[in-house]
Amino acid sequence: MLATITSKGQITLPKELREKLNLGYGDKVDFFVREDGHAEMIPIKTSLRDLKGLVSSPVSNVTLQDIEETIALEAVANDRN
Secondary structure (H helix, E strand, O other): OOOOEOOOOOEOOOHHHHHHOOOOOOOEEEEEEOOOOOEEEEEEOOOHHHHOOOOOOOOOOOOHHHHHHHHHHHHHHHHHO
């Protein structure tokens, strides 16, 4: 994929690359230059702390006993396969 640097030093990432890296408006990337002179661009992904509150609480209350029973049932089912 080819991109051109503007007179202001800016570059537009090709759409195919943005889609492959799941990058969109406002996302950040970091650049590193390796010893061999090649550059790497690393997408900076959001931390889990930033995602707090995006998923609503479960509708029903699940107890620890419910979870343990489900795990036990799945373990038995997996042993049969």
